[in-house]
Amino acid sequence: MAPGERRRRALDRGLFLADRVSRVASATWLVPSQSDPSGVHAVALIDGYLLCDCFAALAGHPCAHKAAVALTLLAGPVQDAGAPDGRGEPDVQQSA
Ligand SMILES: [Zn+2]
DSSP states (O other): OOHHHHHHHHHHHHHHGGOOOOOEEETEEEOOOOSSSOEEEEEEEEEEEEESHHHHHTOOOHHHHHHHHHHHHHHHOOOTTTTTOOOOSSSOOOOO
């Protein structure tokens, strides 16, 4: 598989997995395995790099698990819909 194609597929699958990522420590996440329905892969953020324990990552290739965690980090913390939110959304006034 060409490196560009491998990367594109990792990003595609990462998007699919992003809402199934679970944070288990401050810098460690578990992402469901796609090849093994009962398995998970551990992704850790170490020195600014995401590291995964799957075969692709260990071989130095992009993997969907790291992509999924990166997307989760970009999306920010999960909002607790049930908790009262004193901060609320910023009240943006259109002044045009
Ligand atoms: Zn992986």
